[in-house]
Amino acid sequence: MPLSACSPGRGDGLSQEGTFTVAVMPAELTLEARRTAAVTVAIARLDGFADAVEVSATLPAGISADSLVIPPSQSSGQLVLRSAGTEAATRVPVTVTATSATHTSTAAFALILVGNASPRLALTPATAAVFVGERTSLTPVFDGDRASIDGIGRVQSGVAVETPPLSRATTFTLRVDRGNAQVQAQTTVQANYRNRIRALDSAPVAQTNHVAAALPDGTAIVMGGNTSESSSVPDSTLTQIFDPATEKFARGPDLMFSAQARLFTSVAPLVSGGFLLAGSGLNAPVGALRSVVTQLFDPAVPGLTPVGDVATRGISTRTATPLSDGGALLTGGLAGGTNPVTDSADRYVSADQKWHAVGQMLHVRVGHTATLLRDGRVLIAGGLTCCQVPNPSPEFYASTAEIYDPATDAFTETGSMSAARGDHAAALLPDGRVLISGGDGNDPAAPPLSTELFDPATGQFSSAGDLQAPRDSHSAVALTDGRVLVIGGEVPPELAGMVGVGVSATEVFDPATGRWSAGPALDPAFYAATVTMLSNGKVLVFGGQDAGGSPQAAAALFE
Known part of the structure; x- marks a missing residue:
């Protein structure tokens, strides 16, 4: 808005000839903290005025203006205002002064200051949920010196970055350095299961009575057993590596000693990310029932190394x-x-990489479960107890349970299951309880359908409902969303009329509701297939044998 066109006639000592007026638009301008905004300064040239005009403004503290000179050939220009971010929120009048060599004119507008808003800090996912094993992108927006996202690395404001494959609901943390201080923002991306089983291409070599383990790099290794390359030999040193990126198997390094599951070789995943193979196959040079040799896979060391008997x-x-x-x-x-x-x-003690005898359990057992509890103790439950002389009870399978404490190497009695069982499965729930399912019982014609929950706080078992299908030698996999998938195994021989009939039905237990539900069918379903939880949250099912005992190369993913 024009205020004046000064002249000597008004007492300012300037000539009245060739004057101008100045106007500012808009009449009100909003300026946010640490941002810029501009007003248009218009010059109305009168009486042939043709000089350049320099524009300035009276501004509050924390606000600056870029220099502006309107040349003779133009009648307007943009006066850019900049906020340092230190000003308070307010409304102030601003006077704009336009000056030539001989004349001065002023105009005013209202400047609305938003004030010193909080520095930007946000982390936004492209989608709030993905399916297990999939990726998404995160966009960080921040003001600061430098920033990084945990598990991803350094990031730039406004530039999206890709996440790794998500196995579970994952919280990402953006950390921003501002001088000597650090601030952070978080966002959580859900990872949901499709609740399906998807068949994959068969592996190059079929295997049964093999063992399997997940590896820290996201792959899985299947080892030993009876293979299609040597179908008449029950054990082997062969391994195959499953790559979840390609969903294919490739030949892996040979074992130092042959492996044969169910009879001679046990696999123990270690908290370090590696695993132990204890025991060798029937045809290993050490002999199946003599020295129990051990092979260690350490993520920091290539291949497997022996760690003694x-x-x-x-x-x-x-x-x-x-x-x-x-x-x-x-x-x-x-x-x-x-x-x-x-x-x-x-x-096995990792510190000295040696085995030590720790005494005896309270009961003889085989085909039992031994589950690591959250407090570091181990729950040992059920199993076959027959054939000890004299037989301690008329039962073939035990309902008893005991606790091993690694702090003392002692075994103590705990509550018993309601049903005696062996070759059952156990899974640790997110709340620390243990789910026991299936197995064989003392009545071959009526194997236990019941499932039970062990509570470490009370040392007692309670009912968790019934399975829809009987099974033994199966797997119970703790899924990343807290549920438990019961999959694989065999139909109890008394019911199937023969040994080695696979179970196609799967079942899912939800601890949030305490209920069982039917899962997707596993087809084909082979007895002795291995079931491995991958680091991406999917579950790999591989191999096994058909009704004739021949090894299989079939593979599938629960996802």
């Missing part, structure tokens, strides 16, 4: 359990002589 010799079919200190526990199994079921226990 298990302290107790001559035992097979042992149950292996990781310990929270990086070691492992071997319990029970079959030994030679008149008392084939044993109560022995051996502990």
Whole structure:
């Protein structure tokens, strides 16, 4: 808005000839903290005025203006205002002064200051949820010196970055350095299961009675057993690596000693990301029931390395359990002589990479479960107890349970299950309880359909409902969303009329509701297939044998 066109006639000592007026638009201008905004300064040239005009403004503290000179050939220009971000929110009048060599004119507008808003700090995902194993992108927006996202690395404001494959609901943290201070923002991306089983291309080599383990780099390794390359030999040193990126198998490094699951070789995943193979195959040079050799896979060392023999010799079919200190526990199994079921226990200590005998369990067991609890103790439940002389009870399968404490290497009694069972499965729930399912019981014609929950706080078991289909030698996999997938195994031989009939039905337990529901069908379903939880949250099912005992190369993913 024009205020004046000064002249000597008004007492300012300037000539009245060739004057101008100035106007500013808009009449009100909003300026945000640490931003810029501009007004248009218009010059109305009168009486042939043709000089350049310099524009200035009276501004509050924290606000500056770029220099502006309107040349003779133009009648307007943009006066750019800049906020330092230190000003308070207010409304102030601003006077704009236009000056030539001979004349001055002024105009005013209202400047609305938003004030010193909080520095920008936000982390926004492209989508709030993905399917397990998929990626998404995150866009950080921030004011600061430098920034990074945990698990991803350095980032730039406004530039989207890709996440790794998500196995579970994942919270990402953006950390921004501002001088000597650090601020952070977080966002959570959900990862949901499709609840389907998808068949993959078959592996190059079929395997059964093999063992499997997930590797820290996201792949999985399947090892040993009876293979299609040597179908008449029950054990082998062959390995295959599954790559979740390509969803294909490739030949892996040979084992140092052959492996044969179910009878001679036990695998224990370690908290370090590696695993132990305890025991060798029937045709290994050391002999199946003599020295129990051990192979260690350490993520920091290529290949497998020997770590000595298990302290107790001559035992097979042992149950292996990781310990929270990086070691492992071997319990029970079959030994030679008149008392084939044993109560022995051996502990692998990662510090010295040696095995140590830790005494005896309270009961002889084989085909039992041994589950690492959240407090570091181990729950040992059920199993076959027959064939000890004298037989301690008329039951073939046990309902008893006991606790191993690695702090003392002692075994203590705890509550018993309601049903005696062996070759069952156990899974640790997110709340620390243990789910027991399926198995064989003392009535071959009526295997236990019941499932039970062990509560470490009380030391007691309680009912968790019934399975829809009986099964033994199956897997119970704790999914990343807290549910448990029961998959694989065999139809109890008394019901199937033969050994080795696979179970196609799967079932899912939801601890949030305490209910079981039917899962997707596994087709084909082979007995002795391995079930491996991958680091991307998907579950790999591989191999096994058909009704004739021939090894299979089929592979599938639960996702």
